[in-house]
Amino acid sequence: MTVVQRASIRKPTLRDAQKAQTRRRILDAARAVFFREGYYGATVDQIVAEAGASRPTFYLHFRDKEVILNELMEHYVARALPYMERLPGPYPSVEQLETWLREVGGFLEQEQAIASVLTEVTAHRRANRPRYGFAAIAAWIAALARRAPAFAAAVRKTSPDVDARARAQLLVIEIAWVGETISMNKERDFVDVAVKMVATSLHGFLTHPRFHGGGSKAGKALPKRATVKRVGRTARRM
Template identity: 40%
Template sequence: MDRSRGRPLVWLGRDGGSRRFRHYVETPSPSQSIDIPTRIWNKRVMQPLSDALPAAPSLQDARKAFARSHISDAARDLFFRQGYAATTFEQIARAAGTRRTTLYSHFADKAEILEEIGRQYYAGLGAIIETLPGPVPDRAAIDAWIDQLVAFVIRERTPATLLIGLGVGHDTPLVLHKASQAFQDALAARLPAFARAARPGPENAHVRAAAKIILRELGLGCLEAARDDGDGRALLAIVADMFERFVRDHG
C-alpha cells in the first residue's frame, strides 16, 4: 500500500533478469473513473454499435417516398371517382399539385401508380393472413378471419373498392395480377389447399378454378358487407362454407 497516497498497489512480477526489480502499477479506487482514450472507445464500442444499427434513410430518399405516396393518394382518389381507364396522367399531375415532368420522375405511367396502390393495399392484407391458423382452419377460425377482412375493407374503403372492382372486371390491368399475387402466395404459405392451387398443370385446373371463385366472391362479399348490406353477410356465409370445404378437401 502506498501510505502517502492511500491507494492500493498491485504486484505484477519481475523482469526475469539477474537484477530484481519490483514493478507496481497503481489501481484506481472505487470512487475513481477510468479514462479510456477516445480513439479506443470509438473503435471498440461505438463503431460496432453503429454497424449494428440500420442505416437511416437520407433526406432525399425521405422526400422521394413522400412524393410517391402523395402522387399515389391523388391518383387513387381519381381512379375511384372517374375510373382507371378514363384518368389521364395530366389529371393526376394536377390533382397532386405537380408537373408532368415531376410525375414521370417517379412513375413511368399510370399502371405503375396502380401497382403501387395495390402493393400498399395487399401489404396490409398480409398481416391479416398471418392470423389465419393452418393448415386446415375450422369454421370458427374462418369466420373470425373474414370479420377481420371486412374491418380492413371498411378502413381502406377507397382502395378496396377500386382494386376489387378492377380485379373482377373483364379487363383487369396486368399490374393488379402482380400485386394480388402476394396475397395468394401468403395464403399458399399457410394453407396447403391454396399451395396446390398455385401449381401449374391440367391436373390442378379444377383446384385453381375453385380458388379463383372463392377469392373473387370473398372480395365482393367484403365490399357489400362493408356497406352494411345484409346480402353481403349472406354472401360471406356462403363463401365461408366454400372456403371450409376447399381447405379440408384439398389440404
C-alpha cells in the same frame, strides 16, 4: 469495411427525404383521383392538381399513370397478405372462418379506393394490359398456401392439383367479394348470409380429404417477398 465500401453506403439526405415525400404525395393523389374519376377517366393533370405538384414533377417520378397503378397495386397486395396469412387454419371451423372473413372485410373497407380500381381494371380488359386481378389472386393463394394444405395443393411446383387450383382461385374471388360486401353493404341480414355462404364453401375446401396431402412444402414454394414484388410483372404475363 473498406473506405470504398463506407463511401458507397450513403446516408439519406434531406433532398432524398423530400423526393420520397413528393413521390408519396403523388401516389396518394392518384389513389384519390382514381377512386373519384375511375382509372380510365383520370388524367395526369388531375393527379398533379390533387397533389399540388406540376407535370414535370410528376414525370420526374413516374413515366405514366400505369406505373402509378402498378405501384399502388403492389402496395395493396402487400397490405392484404397479412390478412390472408391470418387464416385460422389449416382446418378452421365455419365460425372461425366467418370471423376471419369479417376481418378481411374491415381491411377492404380501409382499401376501398384501390379495391374499386381493381374491380374497374379487371372488368375493362384490354389487349396488352396488365391483368391485376389474376396477379392479386395468385399472390393471395400463395399466402393462404402457407396456412392450409388445400391451398398448398393448388401451388405445388410439381404436379399441382388442377381441381384445387380452380377451387382456390374461385374461393379467393369469393373472399374478395364477401369482403367488399361487408365493407359496402349496409343490409346486415344480407351480409350475414353472404359471410355464412362463403365461410361454408371455404370450410368444405379446406377440410376436403383429397387436398390434405399438399404438405407444407408447397406453401413454401412462393415466398411472400418475391410474390409481392412480382405482382406488376405477373399481371402483364397473365
